[in-house]
Amino acid sequence: MPTLKLEVFEPPAPKGRSQTVVMDSAAVEEARLQSYESGYAAGWEDATAATQDDQARISSELANNLQQMAFTFQEARAHMLKSVQPVLTQLCTQLLPPLAREVLAPVVLDTIMPHIDDLVDQPVHVVLNPAARPAVERLLSQAAGLPLVIVAEPTLGEGQAYLRLGEVEHRVDLDHAVAELTRAVHDFFEYSEKDTGHG
Template sequence: MAGLKLEVFATGATPTADVVVTDQAAMEDARLHAYEQGYTAGWEDATAAQVKEQAQLRADATRNIQALGFTFQEAQAHVLKALAPLLQEVVGHLLPELARESLGPTVLESLMPLAEEMAETPVTLVLNPVARPAIEALLEQATGLPIAIVEEPTLSEGQVYLRLGDSETHIDLDRATAQITAAVRGFFGITE
C-alpha cells in the first residue's frame, strides 16, 4: 500500500517571528511595575469602598437618631398631655385648700421675727373675717405677743397685712396660688 501524500499550499519561505531578548532585571522591573499598579488600583478601590460604606453608616445613624428624637418628643408630649389634667386638678382643688391651711403658719412665721424686733410694740394683723379663726388658733401658741386683729372684709381669705410700728408686711397666698395656677396652665397651654 502506498503512503498518503498531501498537497502543500504554502508559498515561499515561512516567516520567522521577531525574537525579543530581555534580560532578567528588565523582566523583574516589568513584573514589579505591574504588581505596583495592581496594588495601587486595589488600594484605591478599597479606600473608595470604605468611604462609601462610612458615608452610608453615617446616613443610617443620622436617620435613626432623628427617628429616636421624634419618638422621644412624641413620648414626652404624650406624657405631658397625660399629666395636664392631674396637675390641673392639683392646682384647681388642692392648692387653694393648702393655701388656706398654710395661711396661719405663714403669718406666724412672718410675725415672729417682727415681734422679736419690736418686743414692746403691738402687732396689728389686718385680715379677712373668714380667716380669723384659723389665725387666732395659731396665735394662741405664740403666747405673750401683743397682737391686735383688725378685720378687713375687702381683703381676700389668703391676704394678711402685718403691721409693726411703721413697718408693714403683706402676705398674699391667693396671689401666689393664682401665679402657680397660671404657670401650670401656661406650661401646658391650657385656656379656660
C-alpha cells in the same frame, strides 16, 4: 478510541510573523514590577473607596438612628407631659387654694415671731378676710400671747393678710403665690405644646 480534536478559536497567525517575543531579563523584571505596582494601586483605590462607602453608610445609619431616637424621645416627652398636665392643673386649681387658706395662720405666725421681742406692749394689727379670721386669731392668741387688733376686710382674699408690727408692715399673699404657680404651670405646658409642635 479516536483522539479528541478541539476547535481552535484564535485567528491564525499572519504568515511571516513570529508569535514569539524576546525580552531580556531586565525588561521582564520591569514589566513584572510595573504590573505589581498598577495592581497594588488599583487594590489600594478599591480599598479606599470601600472604606469611604462604609463610612458614609455608617454615618447615614447613625444619623437616621439618632433622628429616630430624638423623635421617639419627643413622642415620649409629649405623651408624659400630656398625661401629667391634668394632675398638675387640678393640683394648682383645686388643692392649692384651700391649702393656702389653711396655712395662712401659720405663715402669719412665722412672720410675727422674729419681731416678737420688739412688740412687748404693742398690739399686732392684722387685716384679713373675715373667713380667715377665726383660724388666725386662734393660733396667734395661743402662740404669741400678744395683744391683737384684727380688722376684717372682705376685699382681701382668704389667703391674704396685712400685718403691722410696730413700725414694720408685712404683706402675706398666698393667693398671689398660688396664682403665680398656676400661671407658671399653664405657661410651661403651653410652651411645651408649642415646642413639641415645632420640634
